[in-house]
Amino acid sequence: MNEHKEKILSVCNEICKGTLMETLDITYIDVGENFLLAKMPVTPKVHQPDGVLHGGASVALAESVGSAASYIFLDRQNFSVRGIEIAANHVRSIKEGFVYAKASILHKGRTTQLWEIRITDEEDRLISNCKLTTIALPRN
Template identity: 25%
Template structure:
């Protein structure tokens, strides 16, 4: 018997608008499962630094966001939360306009940590940035910045 494909929660997550950074940047999920997260961003003036190219923080933010979503979709069914503890993003090609497309996939999903890899491509399919994020898996009763980790702020 074939295993059912993983549930794609992209539309629900986009509609929920839970992540202020994603909303501010205009990052739209196109696929969100526990095994793969994809997103697109149309480049605008708010994404560019002084030289007119996409700011490295935008690339790093995309990397962190997609890895965090994927890791959370894996951990939430067990009542656990996720926080990033390390983000290493490399900027490989400057981009000024068009659309960025990114995809995140897990490298390792352990009981206490997860590691995800993310690639960001331009309209021509060229790799612009790549990153690896290590995330900590928090127990249901964990406190983070003075609140229970899973509790909305």
């Protein structure tokens, strides 16, 4: 991995300390020209009562990765990023292992951005498909 990628991933992982992302053990593991990839372990900490990954944990993972992607692909010196809408379709359950969330840009406007976040298991099977709309707010 080149130095630029390593620096971006380091920053993403560093800013997660003391946040929900740290609580869920989300780790950013790859970045490209128009995507960001993270992983999260599926343990009882993120299960619903019947022992499978909670849909809310999936949505928290998706919003975390989509918002972080907006953060790194926008002018973060002059703008703050906020999620304004998220939708999720959960298509497969998982009890253990890791899930991977890949945020890819669908629309990169000056004010709003639309991200698709595909959450897959270790065998690349789709667990959830999410869409996140973010807004870039000027910093004062």
